Amino acid sequence: MQVPAPFEYERATSVDHAIGLLDRLGETARLVAGGHSLLPMMKLRLANFDYLIDINDLHGELGYISVEPTQIRIGAMTRHRELLESQVLADTFPIFGDAERVIADPVVRNRGTLGGSLCQADPSEDLSAVCTTLGASCLIRGTGGERVVTMEDFHRGPYETAVGDAEMLIEVRFPVRPHGSSAYEKVERRAGDWAVVSAGAAVWLDAGVISDARVGLAAVGPNTTGLPAISEALRGHAPSEELYARAGAIAAQTCRPATDSRGSEEYKRHLADELTRRALRRSVARIVADDPGA
Amino acid sequence: MTVNDAEVTREIEGRLLLVHFLRDHLGLTGTHWGCDTSNCGTCVVWMDGEPVKSCTVLAAMAGGHEVRTVEGLEQDGQLDPVQQGFMQCHGLQCGFCTPGMLMTARALLDRNPNPTEQEIREAISGQICRCTGYATIVRSVQWAAAEEAGTRTTIPAEGA
Incomplete structure (x- = not known):
């Protein structure tokens, strides 16, 4: 027992x-x-x-998805199920729906929260990869006041965050920019398991050219990892299979997976490559479908 | 908390899990205790109308909330349609996963009275039937949905 x-x-x-x-x-x-x-x-x-x-009684205070012109603010006590069922998130950041459908199972999603997922700081955790991909920042409150930290600074290492002993994660903020979309791809051994590897992508287009793109990976290093080298390689180019392949190669090279019961290092690098391509491809297809002029 | 509509007050240790509170303190052994790791789902009960895995909820966390267990499905001596469906369609073999399956199925039908097979399979995806009798579990839930809609004619066909 x-x-x-x-x-x-x-x-x-x-x-x-x-x-x-x-x-x-x-x-x-x-x-x-x-x-x-x-x-x-x-x-x-x-x-x-x-x-x-x-802190479950604080769901009324910290369970919200608040839409503003340039950002969406999500309270730390917002539950997985609420993120999955939010129409505004589905419209703005479809990566949330992709990821939430494969996080644990529906019963667990009734309880688990955004803030709890981030503060757990598991390197395989999918919502952390989503937040990394979307360039989110975290509002932390303590006795001395509030501060905002980026996802890069929030996760200090496996199971370690920037939240101090007398501090609390209050909300997560996601910048909203036009002509963009996003997607999440995960390979797991069975329904509801942790990722073997996951990849999130967010892409913004301007007149048919990628104005910005971000890729975040889970389960391939000590933190969920944002890959700035991919952003640099994609900016200023029109989307193409060749470009996705270049991004996939960067993901495979720069990630730091370890061989474990979920797969070998080599297999995980292969997944990082393939899932990066798929997530980018799907993000771009979504932009074109929603916004043919982008 | 209330358990199956009855007010319950107990002095308990902070670390007591809801599943053990229900079974050992209240004698409600319909809720089963399985994997202890929130994987198998046989311990599913409702908290405020939503299915939760009671091996991963502290009993203290349920304080002030409404808990419903498999014992609370039957109403006025009448089995719930999902219970009838599991009887009609052989939804249980060894019966170990059944209480969790019943609670999740009831919650699903309350939100979605006419679920597709895929929606049923997704709803129970956090629960394990160690007899691997998923096809008959799905069929049992479909039986209950049809029974409630008044459209049941026969037991759903093989291959459901």
């Missing part, structure tokens, strides 16, 4: 209350949102805390 080590359970009634508790209890405390990453780790005794602060 798997049971976590003993801890004191506290329930936060507001963001300020949660931060106050964290400030008082220090590193012996941890927030729990959906709990579908943290509780399994606690059951395996890979993570042990004296205090667990339940």
Whole structure:
């Protein structure tokens, strides 16, 4: 039987209350949102805390998808299912729907949250790759105020983030630019599993030429990885199979996969190449379908 | 919390999981305890009307919420249509996954009264039938959907 080590359970009634508790209890405390990453780790005794602060009552305060002219802001307590079912996200960032359909399973998606996924900082985690691909930034609040960090700065390493002991991830912000679309491709061993490799792509077109493009990979290094070299290789060119192949080759070369039970390093490099091509191809096809003049 | 509409209050340890609270403290052993790793889905119950894996929810987290278990499916002595469907279409063999399957199927039909086979398979994709009897589980859910719609004529054909 798997049971976590003993801890004191506290329930936060507001963001300020949660931060106050964290400030008082220090590193012996941890927030729990959906709990579908943290509780399994606690059951395996890979993570042990004296205090667990339940923030599920903050869903009213932090469960939102807010659309503004130049960005979409998503509250940290927004659940996977809400991200999957959001029409505005499906229209603006179809990468969310692609990824959410293959994250765990529908029952787990009823509980898991955006903020929890990012704070878990698992290098194989799909939403982290989505946020990396979309160039998201994270709003973090502590007793001393708020700060915004990019995804590159948010993830410090496996299971490590920029969120301090007395701080909390509040929302994730996604810049919105016209004539763009996005896609996510994942290979998994069975439904609901972690990725063998995943690739996300976001592309923006201007008069038939790629004005910007981003690719993010999961499960091929210590963090979900954005690949600036691909952005440089794609900018200023018209989309083509040859261009996607060049991007795929860069992905295969620059990622840092490790051989494990999910596959060999060589196989994962092959997947990084192929999935990068597919994600770029699908992103461009979506732009053309939505916006033939782009 | 309320469990199957009955108010329940207990002093518990923070680390107690909902599945053990239901089984060991309340004696509601209809909810099964399986893989312990949120993979198999036999522990699925509803929290505020949504299916959750009760091996990955602390009992304390369910405090103040409405929990429904497989024991709460039957209403006024009448089996729920999904329970009837599982009987009619051989939706259970060993029965271990059945409580979770029933709870997920009921929640699916409440949101989508006429699901396609693909939608049924997706809804139960987080649950494992160790007898591998998925075809008959899908057929059982289709039986229940047709029963509720008043369109049931026969047991759905083979190959569903």
